[in-house]
Amino acid sequence: MDDELRRLDRLTGTWKVTGGVTGTTTYEWLDGGHFLVQRGVLDHDGHRVSMTEIIGRDHPFGEEPGTEIKARAYDADGNTLDYVYELDGDTLTIWGGFKGSPGYFRGTFDATGDRLTGDWVYPGGGYHAEMERIA
Template sequence: MNEKTLLADETDELQRLGRLVGKWEVSGGATGTTSFEWMEGGFFLIQRGDLLHDGHVVRMTEIIGREHPFGEKPGTEIKSRVYDTNGNTLDYVYELEGDVLTIWGGYKGSPGYFRGEFSADGDRLTGDWVYPGGGYHATMVRS
C-alpha cells in the first residue's frame, strides 16, 4: 500500500468534514465569525472563531481529527479539543451522516450536543445546541 492510499484510507471520514472549510458568519445564540482550514498533511481540521455568546467574547481555536497517541493505532472517532482565550478546554466528538452534523459534548450520546443540517448547496448549516438546562438555535452561512 502506498502513502497516498494509506492517507486516503485513514482520513476518509474526516475528509467528509472538509465541507466546513472556509469562512462562516454565525448567528443565533452565538454571533460572529468562524473559519475552518486543513492543517498540512490533511489529518487535522483547524477551526478559529471569534464569537459573542451570552454577552461574553469567545475567541477560540479547535483542532479536529483522530487521536493518535505515540506507538498506537489512530482512533476511530473524530474528536476535537477547543482552546479559548478564557483558559477553557472543551472536548467534542464529530459525527457526519449525510447532510446532518452532530457535535457531541465530550462523548457520543452526551446530553450536550449540536445537531444541524447542511443546505443542498452546502453554504448554510442550521441547527440547535442542546444541553441540560438550556440550548439555542444556530446558523452558519458561508461568507
C-alpha cells in the same frame, strides 16, 4: 486522510455565525490533512469568546489512530472543551465530551452546502444556531 475525516472538508472556509452565538469562524486543514482547525471570535450572551479548535483522530505515539473524530477547543479564557464529530449525509452532530452525551449540536447543511442550521442542546438550556459560508 481517511474518508470519514475527509467529509468534514465541507466545513472549510469562513462562516458567519448567528443565533444564540454570533460572530465569524474559519475552518482550514493543517498540512498533511489529518487535522481540521477552527478559529473563531464569537459573542455568547455579551461575552467575547476567542477560540481555536483542533479536529481529527487521536493518534498517540506508537498506537493506531482512534476510531472517533474528536476535537478539543481552547479559548482565550483558558477553557478547554472536548467534542466528538459525526457527519451522516447532510447532518452534522457535535457531541459534547463523548458520543451520546446529553449536550450536543445537531444541524443540517442545505443543498448548496453553504448554510448549516441546527440547535445546541444541553441539560437546562440550548439555543438555535446558523452558519452561512461567506468565503
